[in-house]
Amino acid sequence: MSLAMLSLGARSATRTQLLESLGFNLTETPDLAIHQGFQYLIYLFNNSDTGLEMNMGNVLFLDSQIELMETFMTEIKHYYYNVEVSSADFQNSTRAKKQVNDFVKNKTLGNVDQLFKELDSDTMLILISYIFFKGRWAKSFDSNVTGMQKFYTSENVSVDVSMMFQSGANNHLFDKELSCTVVQLEYSGNATAFFILPDEGKMDQVVAALSRDTLNRWSQLLQDRHVDLYIPKLCISESYDLEDVLREMGMMDLFTNQANLSGITKEASVQLSEFLHKAVLSIDEKGAEAAADTALNVVFKSYHPVIKFDRPFLFIVFDHFTWSSLFLGKIMNPV
Known part of the structure; x- marks a missing residue:
């Protein structure tokens, strides 16, 4: 612009x-x-x-x-x-x-x-x-269960990060073609975010494939299913x-x-x-709704798929009204 x-x-x-x-x-x-x-x-x-x-x-x-x-x-x-x-x-x-x-x-x-x-x-x-x-999440994370965990900046190097947790239904998919996991989280108001987690060694492949066509394809393939989700808190x-x-x-x-x-x-x-x-960029637990206290019940005993953003990932924020990207980032080290 x-x-x-x-x-x-x-x-x-x-x-x-x-x-x-x-x-x-x-x-x-x-x-x-x-x-x-x-x-x-x-x-x-x-x-x-x-x-x-x-x-x-x-x-x-x-x-x-x-x-x-x-x-x-x-x-x-x-x-x-x-x-x-x-x-x-x-x-x-x-x-x-x-x-x-x-x-x-x-x-x-x-x-x-x-x-x-x-x-x-x-x-x-x-x-x-x-x-x-x-942003402020439409469905917030519970700050009571945010805890320190490892984030691997490379295969053999890690840093300690505050990892947020959320258990519930969220739109997500695994793209076999690009070898990456995509999670969609809604913001309060007219915005949505894609968190994109490439498999090990696939970051460059995913970045090269980022296009309007790829994003449209993801939006059509996303399924709303229960998942245990871990995302690092960061600024x-x-x-x-x-x-x-x-x-x-x-x-x-x-x-x-x-x-x-x-x-x-x-x-x-x-x-x-x-x-x-x-x-x-700042990402934390806060959302428009009060934080639910049920997440504690599933932290230690869960039979749901687990998606953990504990290695470099991509982050895109869209405006729903125009489907234009407001922010695009590659998170290599949350700290």
Whole structure:
């Protein structure tokens, strides 16, 4: 979404690289249709009751000596792109770093307090995408039975984690084709989560197969059956500099002096200095309903299938209203 927004100010080959790298066929889908599509998606997100504690958006920091084009700002507002634009004095790197870090800390409810450790005084433009997510389960886990168990970060290496437990009917399946187990858990409000547990050595295979078709196939094969479910309680964060990723996707000019962002600023030589993404994810027992106390009865004596997320797994959150993914993560180490 943030890159599509950025394309409003890109020109020539830079614009083409941006949009085609995002998967759009520009001979079939004109710019207007692309931005109207994002406009409608943003509208649906903002008007659906996700019931989630979530804050997501984008911010564009520009050097104070750079002047924005009025047409760029007008189009951003017209299509409701969730982006804020701020001026920063990058010549004073200490002050600029504090300004940027404080902004992100505020937007992520204090969970991300040091996005930047250093800022280059040559920086002219920074685009940051941020998200904080914490869901509340429709059927909560019982905190009384959460206990320490082993999580295997690799075959021979483990860490101790707080493992949550839930016994009851949940949608789940085993995909023989991809060698993975999938569990669906509902959030209060308009959201659902897929927990995907690949068999040993199958993580790369599952990741490579992740697509809308795969997710649709899973949703049709899921069966609501009784299961004893163990999921680690966690609060994790990770940050990414997306420059190499975007280059591999085909955005070759964006970070070079060949970049044409003349639709954003009046200075034609401006290029994107950094494109950072930092995500924070918290999963705990809390749900919309009071925790049931029957789980204690099945912890030590159970004849139900057991699914234990005690090794690296994948996690996807969907908005029911649009069936769009709000969050996608690979959990390698819950602590």
